[in-house]
Amino acid sequence: MERSIKPETLKTELTGKFILDVRRTDDLAISSEQLAGANWKDPAQIADWADSLPKDGDIVLYCVRGGGVSNSVVDVLQAQGLNARFIEGGIEGWKAAGGVVLGK
Numbered sequence: 216m217e218r219s220i221k222p223e224t225l226k227t228e229l230t231g232k233f234i235l236d237v238r239r240t241d242d243l244a245i246s247s248e249q250l251a252g253a254n255w256k257d258p259a260q261i262a263d264w265a266d267s268l269p270k271d272g273d274i275v276l277y278c279v280r281g282g283g284v285s286n287s288v289v290d291v292l293q294a295q296g297l298n299a300r301f302i303e304g305g306i307e308g309w310k311a312a313g314g315v316v317l318g319k
Contacts, residue, residue: 218289220275220300222312233269235276235299237288238306242279248316250277250309258284261291268292274299281305 225232236253238246243255256264258278268274274297278284285301292299302309310316 216293216298217300218286218293219281219303221303222309222314225275225302225309226312226314232273232275235268235274235288236306237276237284238278239284246279246306247318248306248310250306251315251317253277258288261288265291265295265297268297268299270297272298275302276300277302277305277309279305280307 220228234250234253236243236249236255237258238255239259240257249255274292276285276288276299278301281301281304285305289299289301304311306316
C-alpha cells in the first residue's frame, strides 16, 4: 500500500477523499490555514479516534511538512487496514504546489 501522495497528484484526485489534518496542537494553533473539508484530529490521541474513520474510503492526511507525525499516523492507520496516505511535504508542500487552503 502506498504511504504518500504527491500534492500535484492529489490536486487532480481530491474528490471523494477523507481529508485529515493531523498537525500537533501547537502547530495548529499558529496556523490559520487548512485544506478545504479537512477534519482535525490530535495525533497524540490516535487511539481515541482511529476507529471512527471511514473503513472503505481513501484517507489523505497531512501535518506541517509530511514528516514524523504523518508517517506515524499512516503506520497506525494502515496497520488497521485503512487506505491512508499522507501528502508529501505536508500542508507546506500542498501550498507550494499551488493547492488551495482556507482560513479557519
